[in-house]
Amino acid sequence: MNRLVIVGAIVVMGTAAAVAQNLPWNNPGGAQGPAAAGSAPPGPAPTRDIGGIWDAGGAGIGARGMQTAPLTAWGETVGKTHHSGDGARMVPADQINDPLSVLADPGGFPRQLLFELRPFEVVQMPNKVLMLYMFEKRWRVIWTDGRQLPTNPDPRWYGYSVGHWEDDYTFVVNSNGTDERTWLDNAGNPHSDQLKVEERYHRVDRNTMELTVILDDPKAYTRPWTPRDKLKLALVPSSTDLMEMIPSASESAAVRSIYAAEAAAGKK
Amino acid sequence: MKTFCAWLLVFAVAAVVGAQDWNRAGLPDSAINAPKTKAAPAPKRDITGIWDAGGAGIAGPGHESAPWTDWAKQKAASYKPGNGPRAVYEADINDPLSTVCDPSGFPRLVMYETRPFQVVQTPNQVLILYMFEKRWRVIWTDGRALPNNPDPRWYGYSVGRWEDDSTFVVNTIGTDERTWLDNSGNPHSSELKVEERYHRVNHDLLELTVTLDDPKAYTRPWTPRNKMPLTLAPANFDMMEMICSPTEVMDFRKNISDRSNTVR
Amino acid sequence: MSRIGPFAAGIVVGEAARIIFFVVIVSAPVAAHHGTASFDTSKDLTLKGTVTDWIWANPHCFLKFDAMDETGTVRNWAVEVSNPTDMTKRGWARGSFKVGDVVTVNLQPVKNGAPIGRLRSVVLPDGSTLSAMGPAPAAAPPPQ
Numbered sequence A: 001m002n003r004l005v006i007v008g009a010i011v012v013m014g015t016a017a018a019v020a021q022n023l024p025w026n027n028p029g030g031a032q033g034p035a036a037a038g039s040a041p042p043g044p045a046p047t048r049d050i051g052g053i054w055d056a057g058g059a060g061i062g063a064r065g066m067q068t069a070p071l072t073a074w075g076e077t078v079g080k081t082h083h084s085g086d087g088a089r090m091v092p093a094d095q096i097n098d099p100l101s102v103l104a105d106p107g108g109f110p111r112q113l114l115f116e117l118r119p120f121e122v123v124q125m126p127n128k129v130l131m132l133y134m135f136e137k138r139w140r141v142i143w144t145d146g147r148q149l150p151t152n153p154d155p156r157w158y159g160y161s162v163g164h165w166e167d168d169y170t171f172v173v174n175s176n177g178t179d180e181r182t183w184l185d186n187a188g189n190p191h192s193d194q195l196k197v198e199e200r201y202h203r204v205d206r207n208t209m210e211l212t213v214i215l216d217d218p219k220a221y222t223r224p225w226t227p228r229d230k231l232k233l234a235l236v237p238s239s240t241d242l243m244e245m246i247p248s249a250s251e252s253a254a255v256r257s258i259y260a261a262e263a264a265a266g267k268k
Numbered sequence B: 001m002k003t004f005c006a007w008l009l010v011f012a013v014a015a016v017v018g019a020q021d022w023n024r025a026g027l028p029d030s031a032i033n034a035p036k037t038k039a040a041p042a043p044k045r046d047i048t049g050i051w052d053a054g055g056a057g058i059a060g061p062g063h064e065s066a067p068w069t070d071w072a073k074q075k076a077a078s079y080k081p082g083n084g085p086r087a088v089y090e091a092d093i094n095d096p097l098s099t100v101c102d103p104s105g106f107p108r109l110v111m112y113e114t115r116p117f118q119v120v121q122t123p124n125q126v127l128i129l130y131m132f133e134k135r136w137r138v139i140w141t142d143g144r145a146l147p148n149n150p151d152p153r154w155y156g157y158s159v160g161r162w163e164d165d166s167t168f169v170v171n172t173i174g175t176d177e178r179t180w181l182d183n184s185g186n187p188h189s190s191e192l193k194v195e196e197r198y199h200r201v202n203h204d205l206l207e208l209t210v211t212l213d214d215p216k217a218y219t220r221p222w223t224p225r226n227k228m229p230l231t232l233a234p235a236n237f238d239m240m241e242m243i244c245s246p247t248e249v250m251d252f253r254k255n256i257s258d259r260s261n262t263v264r
Numbered sequence C: 001m002s003r004i005g006p007f008a009a010g011i012v013v014g015e016a017a018r019i020i021f022f023v024v025i026v027s028a029p030v031a032a033h034h035g036t037a038s039f040d041t042s043k044d045l046t047l048k049g050t051v052t053d054w055i056w057a058n059p060h061c062f063l064k065f066d067a068m069d070e071t072g073t074v075r076n077w078a079v080e081v082s083n084p085t086d087m088t089k090r091g092w093a094r095g096s097f098k099v100g101d102v103v104t105v106n107l108q109p110v111k112n113g114a115p116i117g118r119l120r121s122v123v124l125p126d127g128s129t130l131s132a133m134g135p136a137p138a139a140a141p142p143p144q
Helices: A002-021 A073-080 A099-103 A249-267 B002-020 B029-033 B070-078 B096-100 B246-255 C084-089
Strands: A052-055 A120-124 A128-133 A139-143 A160-167 A170-176 A196-205 A208-216 A225-236 B049-052 B117-122 B125-130 B136-140 B157-164 B167-173 B193-202 B205-213 B222-233 C008-013 C018-023 C045-055 C062-068 C074-080 C102-109 C116-123 C129-131
Touching: A099 A249, A099 B246, A128 B125, A249 B096, A249 B246, B096 B246, B246 C045, B246 C062, C045 C074, C062 C102, C074 C102
Parallel strands: A139 A160, B136 B157, C074 C116
Antiparallel strands: A052 A120, A052 A225, A120 A128, A128 A139, A160 A170, A170 A196, A196 A208, A208 A225, B049 B117, B049 B222, B117 B125, B125 B136, B157 B167, B167 B193, B193 B205, B205 B222, C008 C018, C045 C062, C045 C102, C062 C074, C102 C116, C116 C129
């Protein structure tokens, strides 16, 4: 009996070592279904800690776009020029003019949170919080050193962000200076460069976080609105190597020509 | 009066600091070129921080390579670079990065437009966040093996380890053959193996050496970056955004490069 | 082939594509993504005109302006400089020009006679000069 136990232990240890040496690459995340149950043993939320790799599962994708507040006249005018692949402004594939999906222009911020929110890694440092996104493989810095957001900022695709702890479990981020050329979401909802974004990351317990996103853009919308309301994020193992997911202009062009060919064939 | 003057000074400093807070393009040349001989000693097993190679990182004309194999000659026969020994006229360039905005990929990210980047160390990773393209890379330090026969990625697959207390060595495979190695149109195959050596010389100075081993494309390994010096930037350095957008590139081509076709 | 330093620019000359390299002493290389093949680097053209557009983008920023030139007509010129990152180091910004600004531009035109070129320096309405080539200013103003 003892020998069996020892052999069994050796086999288990050997397997564990083998697994450790050959940890999987290219994890696609849980987009095909509900967010995976968190990876750590259950436990309370650590204080002032949102570090780790987080996955919203299928709920992160946002293919249909978001329900918005009413658009202003300016917002309506701009929105009408957006011919989207899904949602309220949906058009046939060969007529889509979404700069992200058709041209591989940067998705920008806050679209990064509202569309194709795939797994992302959060790293906390003394003066900043970094967010590393699987989608587009872009990073974002949220400064926590007390600096102010710039007044009259030069627009950036991914804006400017500062953050602070509202309490021991809620990290609040404020952003401005986003580029008007980006769409808010996959339904072609517009935004202006006056947009202010608030994100609230609430660490619920060791394995769970909730993300709330509030948009305040008086030029485009008649009131603030909340496209993500306590979106559930599950902690995934820290050894997770995320698949690469990068739109490329040449691949987008190849897809475009397929749609155009299909449309032309359809018209014959 | 003293208090008033003190507050005035605080506001004045804050105003100056505030103006510097966002969108830094790089360290001034004086910082890049200053000798670092009096810096504090290198911390052990620590290459964290924001590092800037200055002008040397850009490498517009590309790198002198080892001799090409026949495979490489065939692969690069259609490459029309904008700079280096095979440069063409501007209207004819077909560099997927600069004329289309396809991802620059790896190792081009460390061979061309190597702008400031931030190195972060976690218990099982070294992460590098690049100003150019605003892309990030993960280098796994948990002992995992590189994958066998990997599906190519624009930025490859990387593992890393400490060779000694001041030298971090990274090995990368599985890069995408569509990317150019550099701005002079040197090609590579998907069998390319890249070794980076990050040597922390002292507190303020890091040296990067890149060795390429691609027997399908080159007759021997070669070292395009040899102890390229990088200067430590302050921790509050907010990197300017530097992202290629296809629509902006198309606009540039329409306005300038496509119209500058030259009399031959 | 001799080793090329980071600040070299190349010119392709003639059908045989013989390469002549010269080292340009610049602090931050200009127009790194391509060399000077299309430009007539021996020509030094100065034009006064009115800004019609200023594009602040990768891989090149470019300025468009209407100017009377040697053709005797007013043409819309498009002149490139380097990318926003390099130009920021030289004190340029997205807001450096407004449509309607009267500017004096010194440039290298392209060889085929089209109203296109590479900007060397420009005098702004307030009389100050922004340069795109040569050594960067010792202390560029902080970004906005």
